[in-house]
Amino acid sequence: MGEIYFGSNLFEQTVIVFNLVLVAFIVFPLSYQVLSCNQYRKLQSKIMIFDWRILIPILIYTILLGYRYNYSWDWYQYYNTFNYMKMDILFRDDVEIGYAYINKILAGLDFDFYSIFLVEAFVYVFALCYLLRDNRKYLLFSLPYVYISCFYNCLNISRQFFAISILYIAFRCYIDRKLLLALILAILGCSIHYSTIPWIPLFYILSKVDKIAISLKKMLLILLVIAFFSYVFKGAVENFMVIFSSLDTTGRYSEAQFLNDRFIGGTVPVITYSIAVIKMILYLIVYKKIELKGFFLNNPTLHSFVLIGILAMPLRLLMGNNEILSRFVYNITIFIEFGWGILLYILYKEKVINNLVLKVTVFFFVIFHSIYAFEAQIIAYMTNVSTNNFIIYK
Numbered sequence: 001m002g003e004i005y006f007g008s009n010l011f012e013q014t015v016i017v018f019n020l021v022l023v024a025f026i027v028f029p030l031s032y033q034v035l036s037c038n039q040y041r042k043l044q045s046k047i048m049i050f051d052w053r054i055l056i057p058i059l060i061y062t063i064l065l066g067y068r069y070n071y072s073w074d075w076y077q078y079y080n081t082f083n084y085m086k087m088d089i090l091f092r093d094d095v096e097i098g099y100a101y102i103n104k105i106l107a108g109l110d111f112d113f114y115s116i117f118l119v120e121a122f123v124y125v126f127a128l129c130y131l132l133r134d135n136r137k138y139l140l141f142s143l144p145y146v147y148i149s150c151f152y153n154c155l156n157i158s159r160q161f162f163a164i165s166i167l168y169i170a171f172r173c174y175i176d177r178k179l180l181l182a183l184i185l186a187i188l189g190c191s192i193h194y195s196t197i198p199w200i201p202l203f204y205i206l207s208k209v210d211k212i213a214i215s216l217k218k219m220l221l222i223l224l225v226i227a228f229f230s231y232v233f234k235g236a237v238e239n240f241m242v243i244f245s246s247l248d249t250t251g252r253y254s255e256a257q258f259l260n261d262r263f264i265g266g267t268v269p270v271i272t273y274s275i276a277v278i279k280m281i282l283y284l285i286v287y288k289k290i291e292l293k294g295f296f297l298n299n300p301t302l303h304s305f306v307l308i309g310i311l312a313m314p315l316r317l318l319m320g321n322n323e324i325l326s327r328f329v330y331n332i333t334i335f336i337e338f339g340w341g342i343l344l345y346i347l348y349k350e351k352v353i354n355n356l357v358l359k360v361t362v363f364f365f366v367i368f369h370s371i372y373a374f375e376a377q378i379i380a381y382m383t384n385v386s387t388n389n390f391i392i393y394k
Contacts, residue, residue, distance in 0.1 A: 002069060002392035010390040011382060017064050017391045018151060018378050024057040025147055029139040033349075040137070048133045049126070057143070058125045065155060066118035069394040072156040073387050082106070082113040098191025099159055120162040124154060127165035131172050131338070135302055140349075142341025148374035149337045150330075152381055152389075157327060163193035164331050171203050175301060199331045206332075209307045210300040216288045219310065220281060226317045227277045231268070278365055280313045283336070286343045286353075286362065293352050302342050308332060309339025340366060 006016040031053050032040065048054055070076065077091075084091035085103040106115040128146055132138050154161040170185035190197045287306055290296070296303035312332040319325035326333070344366070346352055347359060381389040 002394045005393060010392065014382060014389075014391040015375075015378055018374075021057075021061050021064055021151075022144055022147060022374070024060040025144040026140070028053045028057045029137070029143060032137040032140070044134055044136060048129060048136075051136070054129045054136065054139070058122060058129070061125045062118055062121040065391070066121035067114055067393055068117065068155065069392040070388050071391065072152070072381075072389055074156055074158075078116060078159060079113050082116050096192055096194055098188055099162075099193070102192070117158065120158045120165075123169075124158075124161055124165045127168040128338070130169050131305065133172070135299070135342075137349075138302070138342050138345045140341075141344040142338050145341045145344070145370065146334060146337045148370055150334065151374065152377065153327075153330070160193045160195060160327060160330065163189045163196045164334070165189075166192065167196050167199060167203065167331065171207065174204070174207055175304070195328055196331060202332070206308050206311075207304065209311070210296070210303040212307060214284075214288070214291075214307065214310060216284055219284055223277065223280055223284075223313055223317070226314050227273075230317045231270075231273055275365065275369060277317075279340075279369075280317075280336075282362055282365060283313075283340060283343065284310065286347055286358070287339075289353050289355070289358075290343065290346050295346060295350070295352050305335060306339040306342055308335040309337075312336050 002010070004010070004013055006013040006020075035043065043051060068075070070079075080091045081095060081099070082103045085100065086107040088104075090100065102119070103116055106119070109115075125143075128143055129136070129139060132142060150161075166185050166189035170182045170189060173179075173182035173185060186200050190200065287310065291303075296306075312329070312335050315329045316326075316333045316336060319329050344362070347362060353359070
C-alpha cells in the first residue's frame with residue numbers, strides 16, 4: 001500500500017501532511033513581523049531564494065507533496081510520460097514539446113519519476129513567492145490562501161500549474177523590466193502547457209492594470225448580474241460549453257467529455273454559491289476602502305495584483321463550475337486568492353482601516369470559512385472511490 005510516516009493510517013497521514021504544509025506557509029512568513037524596518041529592507045535587497053523564511057516552506061511543500069504516489073486522476077499520465085521518455089518514446093503524441101524535453105533532461109540525468117513532481121512543486125511555490133519578492137511580508141496571507149484554495153488541483157493537474165508558475169515568474173520579470181528573461185520564460189511556459197499561450201498578450205495588458213479606476217457600484221452590478229444568470233440558467237452555460245468544445249484544437253476533449261458529469265459537476269448548493277459571491281463583494285468593499293486611503297499610490301505592483309483579482313471574478317463565476325473551463329482560467333483566477341492575501345494583510349496589519357464590523361465579517365466569511373472548506377475538502381476528496389486521493393509514499 002505505502003509507507004505511513006504521519007499518523008496511523010492513510011487518512012490521518014493525508015490530513016496531517018496537508019495541514020503541515022499550511023502551518024509552514026503561515027509560520028515562516030510570520031517571522032517577518034519581528035524584523036525592524038531596516039532589517040526588513042536589507043533582507044529584501046538580497047536574493048529571495050537565500051531567504052530561509054521562503055526557502056524552508058518551499059522545501060517542505062516540495063518534499064511532502066512532490067513525493068506523492070498515485071495521487072488523483074492525472075498522476076499516472078505524468079508517471080508514464082517520464083518513464084516513456086527514459087526509453088526515448090512519447091507516451092502521448094500530443095505532449096507539449098517543452099514538457100517532453102524537461103522530462104527527457106531529468107531522465108537523462110538518471111533521476112526517477114519523482115523528479116518531475118519535485119521540480120513542479122518547487123517552481124509552483126517559488127513563483128507565488130517571486131510575485132511578492134519585494135513585498136515578502138504579504139506572503140503571510142497570500143501564500144496560505146492560494147494554497148488552501150488550489151491544494152487539490154495543483155497536484156492533480158500539476159503540469160498546467162507548472163506552466164502557470166513559469167508564466168507568473170515571467171510576468172513578474174516583465175514588471176521589473178527584465179524583458180528578455182520574461183520573453184524566454186513565457187515561451188517556456190507555453191511549451192509546457194499550450195493553454196498558457198492566449199494569456200501572454202493578456203498578461204502584457206494586465207501589467208498596466210494599476211492605471212484602471214474601478215467603480216465599486218458598476219463592478220458590484222456586473223458581478224451580481226453574472227452570478228444570477230450563471231446560477232439560474234446553468235443549462236444555457238452548459239450549451240455554451242458544447243460550443244466551446246468545437247474550439248478545442250488539440251482534440252483532447254470531445255463534446256461528450258465537456259458534458260460528462262465529472263467535468264460539469266453538480267449544481268452548487270445555494271448557500272455555497274452565495275458565500276462565494278459574498279466573498280467577492282467583500283473583496284471589492286475592502287479594496288475600495290484601502291484604495292481611497294491612498295495606500296496603493298506607493299506600491300503599484302501590489303495594486304496590480306489586487307486589480308487582476310477583481311477582473312478575474314466574472315470569469316470564475318462564468319467558468320468555475322466546469323472543470324475544463326475553470327482549468328483554462330486558472331491563469332488569472334488564482335489572483336483572486338492572491339489579491340485577497342494582500343488585502344487581508346493590509347486590513348489586519350497595516351492599520352489603514354479601523355472598521356471592526358468589516359474586520360469581523362471578513363474574518364468569518366473569508367478566513368474562517370476558507371479554512372473550514374479546506375479541511376472539509378480534504379476529507380471529501382478521500383471519500384471519492386473512483387480515484388486515489390490519499391497521500392501515499394512509496
